[in-house]
Amino acid sequence: MMEPPSPKTRVQRGAERAVYDRDAIVAILDAGLVAHVGIVTDAGAPVVIPMAYAIDGDHLLVHGSVASRLMRTRSPVCVTVTILDGLVVARSLFESSMNYRSVVVFGAPEVLVGDEKREALLRLSDKLLPGRVDHARGPSAKELAATTVWRISLSEASAKVRTGPADEDPGDVDLPFWGGVIPVRLVAGDPEPDALRSPPPPTPEHILEIVTRLRAT
Amino acid sequence: MMEPPSPKTRVQRGAERAVYDRDAIVAILDAGLVAHVGIVTDAGAPVVIPMAYAIDGDHLLVHGSVASRLMRTRSPVCVTVTILDGLVVARSLFESSMNYRSVVVFGAPEVLVGDEKREALLRLSDKLLPGRVDHARGPSAKELAATTVWRISLSEASAKVRTGPADEDPGDVDLPFWGGVIPVRLVAGDPEPDALRSPPPPTPEHILEIVTRLRAT
Numbered sequence: 001m002m003e004p005p006s007p008k009t010r011v012q013r014g015a016e017r018a019v020y021d022r023d024a025i026v027a028i029l030d031a032g033l034v035a036h037v038g039i040v041t042d043a044g045a046p047v048v049i050p051m052a053y054a055i056d057g058d059h060l061l062v063h064g065s066v067a068s069r070l071m072r073t074r075s076p077v078c079v080t081v082t083i084l085d086g087l088v089v090a091r092s093l094f095e096s097s098m099n100y101r102s103v104v105v106f107g108a109p110e111v112l113v114g115d116e117k118r119e120a121l122l123r124l125s126d127k128l129l130p131g132r133v134d135h136a137r138g139p140s141a142k143e144l145a146a147t148t149v150w151r152i153s154l155s156e157a158s159a160k161v162r163t164g165p166a167d168e169d170p171g172d173v174d175l176p177f178w179g180g181v182i183p184v185r186l187v188a189g190d191p192e193p194d195a196l197r198s199p200p201p202p203t204p205e206h207i208l209e210i211v212t213r214l215r216a217t
Numbered sequence: 218m219m220e221p222p223s224p225k226t227r228v229q230r231g232a233e234r235a236v237y238d239r240d241a242i243v244a245i246l247d248a249g250l251v252a253h254v255g256i257v258t259d260a261g262a263p264v265v266i267p268m269a270y271a272i273d274g275d276h277l278l279v280h281g282s283v284a285s286r287l288m289r290t291r292s293p294v295c296v297t298v299t300i301l302d303g304l305v306v307a308r309s310l311f312e313s314s315m316n317y318r319s320v321v322v323f324g325a326p327e328v329l330v331g332d333e334k335r336e337a338l339l340r341l342s343d344k345l346l347p348g349r350v351d352h353a354r355g356p357s358a359k360e361l362a363a364t365t366v367w368r369i370s371l372s373e374a375s376a377k378v379r380t381g382p383a384d385e386d387p388g389d390v391d392l393p394f395w396g397g398v399i400p401v402r403l404v405a406g407d408p409e410p411d412a413l414r415s416p417p418p419p420t421p422e423h424i425l426e427i428v429t430r431l432r433a434t
Binding site (some may be wrong): 034047049082091100105133136143175179183184189191193200204 | 240251254255256261262263264266267269285292295299301306307308309310311312313315319321323338339345346350352353354356357361364383385390392394395397398399402403404405406407408409410411412414417420421424427431
């Protein structure tokens, strides 16, 4: 769909950068690692907290401690995922900008229980550390009870994407300044084993694959 | 100060990771590039949008289009800056986590005008592209009029920092799984000149310095 699902979801500013295509939205969510979750407190104030997330079909998954004030929210939340791709250097300060891909999701959180909750936690783990579920201890009953998992529909999701050099003001094109883009990306360093084994064991294949994947995106 | 400035600002979850020291907060804000700004709409819903920001002494600066619905907000906002430092691989899925530095600022935006507004815009530019103000056209009266600049006090700011390997459950220490950290960082690629000059001019020194700085942090 190239039209927003509802007026609420229509991108207000920079509509020419708006994307409502489901595949494009999922691709950005696949590439990101951190979501910024915004809620409204009982006092009516906004709170924005960074959290891990995952996708499950047409839904976003978010998890946190049951003791978290934020996770007690049941009213609609806003979940935003942003990937910074570059610094845009224009001949004017005004047109200098950033290249980025971002997704904004509005929705009321549904609290998962039972098997759905357990499966969601495995999916959240697999988003952060793909393949790790086969090389770690899974959640205990106590750990499950200590965690709240939200499922939020992607039906009210939109994306914004900015790419390429600056939209220079025509009057600036001949100014004697450099213009272009400084690309930036998140990269993984070499895995650092903890100190619980001495000497540390060799890094297992599934960890090396996670690193390779992080270096490729 | 090692105590939160007010109950509102006290970090609720993971209090052992909370930081209220001004220098630590400013260091994180210096290292970050993108803020996630949360507001509450007239209908009472949260909206979270990625934005550029800068610091000016005891204040945070944020700017956007005067036509932006978000920038018309005058009630308190929440500005969160997060830097992802690593993926924490625990022997249990439950203790697997992320290493990060984040700052959360609560405050009512003050709209800047006149010289304060112009100076704030130069400061915002200098945060994104240090030194660029001497190598680009500054803001015109029309561009100034098209931009809203907010100043938000850092008096209600807190930070959270997670570093190091997982907090393993004592019962998991001898499990035959790898544990450690996959460090991640944002790095700059080689500057890409735009197509307005053919052949492209050499990359100027101030752009190379921005790249060097991005590679060092």
